[in-house]
Amino acid sequence: MKSNCTVLKAVRHGASVLSSADNPQLEAEVLLSHYLNESRSWIAAHPEKFLSETTLASYNCSLQMRNEGEPLPYLLGYWEFFGISFTVDKRALIPRPETETIVEHSISIAGKHPNSRIVDVGTGCGAIAIALALNLPDALLFASDISLDALSLARTNSLRHAVHNRIEFVQADLLTGMGKFDVICANPPYLTTQEACTLSVGKHEPRLALDGGRNGLNIVRKLISTAGKHLNKGGSLLMEIGNSSDKILKMAKYYFGSADCSMVPDLAGRPRMLKITT
Ligand SMILES: C[S@@+](CC[C@H](N)C(=O)[O-])C[C@H]1O[C@@H](n2cnc3c(N)ncnc32)[C@H](O)[C@@H]1O
Structure with a gap:
């Protein structure tokens, strides 16, 4: 009517x-x-x-x-990341444009080496892994998350883009039980517990995707301290960060010794991605 x-x-x-x-x-x-x-x-x-x-x-x-305060993407049920439409809902974080930097750098690294083994740690809705599957036809892709809800959404998105046979989805605590990779990508939870509780993002998106512990560095530290043994020689770790770039760079240098560790700035010149090349 x-x-x-x-x-x-x-x-x-x-x-x-x-x-x-x-x-x-x-x-x-x-x-x-x-x-x-x-x-x-x-x-x-x-x-x-x-x-x-x-x-x-x-x-x-x-x-x-x-x-x-409900985020627009959750109301629409989809959101664009790296020019690709993803189904989004409360099971996972809404992918953000700043995370596209990880995809760009992964493509530039792995594009030169066919059959690169790449893992997207904490895949959420599958944004990074699926964008890579669509842009790197020869890469061997893995995606982990501790959340079964996130993994089910990521699988849905991989089916939607017909790359479900290209990505192995694994429930894991970071890289536990996983093998070795040429590229490790991650956008880990990096807010402090207080930020995750008080900021509006924490009221609408999964706490598990946001809360990095008291100083926001619990998951970041765990990943940096364990990633080395999961990297092939010449491999790279690409990790999105929030604040504390100086502390994180120091941490990376401590755990990776002679490797090349640097911060990649976003368009506004703020350090937003840690890049380690072994
Ligand atoms: C900031 S979200 C990133 C989601 C997606 N990669 C993106 O960029 O939109 C962090 C993700 O890490 C997952 N996560 C949190 N703790 C984890 C852990 N210990 N091991 C694996 N995944 C974890 C969360 O479930 C969430 O999906």
């Missing part, structure tokens, strides 16, 4: 409900286009169309949830 609400009215209403968002109009349009199953350009071209009662009810409900 048709409601008496037009597309234009719905967008205006949405933008006013989401007035505290960074870009209220954009978010309202994205949500409305999702429920209408139309593009944003269709919305712009059809301001006079009437919404059905069902679409209007779903849209209004999503506006309310978004206003209460």
Whole structure:
């Protein structure tokens, strides 16, 4: 049944409900286009169309949830990473653009060596492993996570992109029980417990994906201290970091001795990825 609400009215209403968002109009349009199953350009071209009662009810409900802090990707059920659409839900962290640096560096390292063995530690929704499978047709890929929920979502995404036969998914505590690799990729939990409890991200995304312990370095340290024995000669560890880059670099030099350890900055010049080459 048709409601008496037009597309234009719905967008205006949405933008006013989401007035505290960074870009209220954009978010309202994205949500409305999702429920209408139309593009944003269709919305712009059809301001006079009437919404059905069902679409209007779903849209209004999503506006309310978004206003209460629910991340936009969870409301949509998908999110783009490295130009690839991933199914996302509460089982795993929403992949972030800064993590694409790990994928870019892995491709540049492994692209020169066919049949490289690569592992994505703490794969979450499978973003890194699947992006690598799609870009490195000869690589041998593994993805671990301690969370069975995350692994089930990662498998769903690997099926969606038809790379399920290319990636071995393993439930493991970091690299425990796994073999040796040419590239180890990881975006480990690196918030402090306090940050994970107080920041809005911790209210909506899995705590297990965020909480790195009292100083945020528990998982980082465990991975750096154990990765060496899982790396082939000439292999690399690529790990996203949050704060404490000086401490982490020191830690890397302590555990890796003569290896080449450095921090790779993001576009804003902040150190965001540890790179170790043995
Ligand atoms: C920050 S999320 C990263 C998810 C995904 N790689 C990404 O970049 O979007 C960290 C992931 O590590 C997993 N994790 C936490 N502790 C772990 C552990 N001890 N061993 C393996 N995975 C762990 C979490 O379940 C979560 O999926």
